[in-house]
Amino acid sequence: MEQSLIVRGAPQEYECRIGAWDGLETHLQRRHIDRVLVLHGKYSWEAAKPFFPALKDIYTCFMTYNGECTDSEAETVSALVKSEKLTGIVAVGGGKIADLGKAVANTCGVPVLILPTLAATCAAYTPLSVIYNDDGSMDRYDVFPISNALVLIEPEVLLHSPIDLMIAGIGDTLAKWYEADAMISQLEVQPIEIGVASFAAGQCREILLRDSEQGIQAMEDGMINQAFLNVIETNILLGGMVGGFGDDYGRTAGAHSIHDALTILSESHNQLHGNKVAYGVFVQLVIEDKWTEIDKLLPFYRSLNLPASLAEMEMRLSELEYQAVAERAAEPHETIHYMKETITPDVVKDAMKALEAYMAAK
Numbered sequence: 348m349e350q351s352l353i354v355r356g357a358p359q360e361y362e363c364r365i366g367a368w369d370g371l372e373t374h375l376q377r378r379h380i381d382r383v384l385v386l387h388g389k390y391s392w393e394a395a396k397p398f399f400p401a402l403k404d405i406y407t408c409f410m411t412y413n414g415e416c417t418d419s420e421a422e423t424v425s426a427l428v429k430s431e432k433l434t435g436i437v438a439v440g441g442g443k444i445a446d447l448g449k450a451v452a453n454t455c456g457v458p459v460l461i462l463p464t465l466a467a468t469c470a471a472y473t474p475l476s477v478i479y480n481d482d483g484s485m486d487r488y489d490v491f492p493i494s495n496a497l498v499l500i501e502p503e504v505l506l507h508s509p510i511d512l513m514i515a516g517i518g519d520t521l522a523k524w525y526e527a528d529a530m531i532s533q534l535e536v537q538p539i540e541i542g543v544a545s546f547a548a549g550q551c552r553e554i555l556l557r558d559s560e561q562g563i564q565a566m567e568d569g570m571i572n573q574a575f576l577n578v579i580e581t582n583i584l585l586g587g588m589v590g591g592f593g594d595d596y597g598r599t600a601g602a603h604s605i606h607d608a609l610t611i612l613s614e615s616h617n618q619l620h621g622n623k624v625a626y627g628v629f630v631q632l633v634i635e636d637k638w639t640e641i642d643k644l645l646p647f648y649r650s651l652n653l654p655a656s657l658a659e660m661e662m663r664l665s666e667l668e669y670q671a672v673a674e675r676a677a678e679p680h681e682t683i684h685y686m687k688e689t690i691t692p693d694v695v696k697d698a699m700k701a702l703e704a705y706m707a708a709k
Contacts (some may be wrong), residue, residue, distance in 0.1 A: 349511055350530075350595035350685065354540050355474050355494060357463075357591060363500035363580055365571075368462060371437070374497055374547055382406040384428055388414070388440040391464040395439050396530035398504050399462075410434065410658070412440075415479050416447040418486075424451045435496075437462065441512070442470035442620070443475075449491060450476040455700050458496035465508050467516035467580035468622060471498045472587025484610045492542050498583070505579050510566050515621030517559050517578065518653045520586040522624045525553035525631060526600035527589055530685045532595075536658050544593025547585050554581045586706060601631030604683035607694070608676035612668060618660050625653040626660065633698040634688055638705075645709070656706035657699070 359513060360374070375383060383402070387395065389411055408431055413420050428436065428451060436459045438448030445461050445468075452459035453476075463471040470477075475490040505513075527548040531541055554577050561574035589597040605627030609615040615623060625648065632641050654660045664672065673696035677681055683690050 352538065352540065352594045355591050356588065356592065357500045358472060358495040360496070361472070361500075361584065363502065363576075363584075365502055368398050368501045368504075369400050369501045371400050371460070371462070371499065372405060374460065374499070375402070375405055375435065375437075375616075377574075378496060379629075380405070380458065381430065382433045383408070383422070383435045383437050384431070384433045385409045385413060385439060386424065386439045387438075387443060387463075388412060388444055391444070394507060395462070395464050395504060397502050397559055397573075399439065400667075409642045412444055412447055415481075415483065416444070416450065416476060416696040417481055419481060421447060421454065421478075424452045428455045428457065431458075431470065433457065434488035435460065436677045438463060440697070441465040442468035442498040445470040445493050446476035449474065449495065450478065450489060453489070453491045453493070458493075459476065460499070461495055462499050462501070463583065464504050465512050465516065465564040466482050466505050467619070468510045468519055469583055469586035469590070471495070471500075472583050473590060474650065475590075481581045483613075483616050485607045491550065500579065500583065502576060502579065506566055506569065506571055506575065508566075510563060512619065512621075513563065513566060513578070513582075514559075514651045514653065515619035515625075516582045517651060518625030518628075519621035520582045521555050522599075522602045522628045523586055523589045524548040524599075526602055526682075527593060527597045527626050529600040529631065529635065529687070530596050531593070533687050540592045540594075541596050544589050544591075547588040547592065548597065550587050551581055551589065553587075554585070555576070559647075563651070571591075587598050599682045600685045601634060601683045601690075602627030604676045604681040605630045605672075608672045608695075611671060611675050612662070612664075614662055615660075618662075622654050622660065626657070629655055629702055630695070630698050631686070633702050633705075634686065634690070634694060641705075657704050658707065659705060662697075669699060670694075673699070 498507035562578035565575035
């Protein structure tokens with residue numbers, strides 16, 4: 348299992364506290380950034396605006412992205428950065444906005460500062476972007492040689508974010524342990540950096556299983572508690588550390604390959620990324636023949652309404668669709684092949700069908 352092992356451990360600076368966004372202008376000035384693009388979404392910006400500080404001495408352009416992180420959108424944003432001679436990008440929003448900001452920053456050679464409005468992924472933390480095709484299917488991951496300049500987390504913004512997106516983030520981050528362990532457990536010797544990644548992945552699982560329900564309760568009550576803070580920092584910081592220190596050994600294995608394959612089906616686009624990954628964790632566990640672990644996780648899935656089957660995502664696949672998804676998941680470049688099991692389209696298809704039958708009997 349020959350994989351890359353380059354440590355990209357963290358953003359240059361990271362801060363999580365109430366009022367963190369208030370220091371944005373100071374952070375920009377410290378970096379000698381005086382002309383910025385504020386890249387944001389449509390709906391997330393409405394939630395973010397009350398917390399976004401006035402940048403009194405910074406030339407600022409605001410741009411609403413088109414909803415996807417694609418090559419064509421990155422080209423459009425890059426053209427604006429270059430024409431306005433901007434010296435930095437502030438990405439305010441969820442994972443796709445963060446990814447778009449990072450991609451543009453890499454193209455234009457300027458720093459990117461990320462102010463997440465969701466804790467649904469570790470995108471704010473990691474120096475990589477997931478690039479999608481114009482039809483909404485996933486294309487590739489681009490990994491960048493320069494870390495994000497700054498991550499500022501305002502817990503009050505995340506407290507009032509959509510609960511379903513937080514839950515999807517929990518599903519996505521829980522997968523860190525199962526995917527990393529599938530790879531790291533194959534190593535006879537663990538380098539120090541992989542040991543850090545393994546520890547972070549284990550903490551993801553432990554903290555989320557312990558604190559998720561109370562963290563979600565905080566969102567329902569509109570009151571920050573420690574469990575909520577633990578969950579958002581697990582989804583963003585700890586989740587980012589797994590791949591940051593483990594590189595290929597800490598990124599994705601089977602669960603994300605299943606997610607990527609599902610994106611070829613248009614009906615899957617109605618499902619959140621983390622929900623599809625959570626389902627992919629169960630498919631991976633079936634391939635590993637870890638039915639006991641599925642039984643252990645199922646009450647947690649049920650408590651958060653994470654999908655444990657295609658039927659629970661209201662997806663009922665034809666035989667041709669099963670075959671297409673299985674073939675996409677088992678393509679030679681897919682990370683599912685980092686698992687120790689021999690992966691073929693039939694292995695994937697049989698696992699998906701076995702999981703449907705198992706969950707239908709529950």
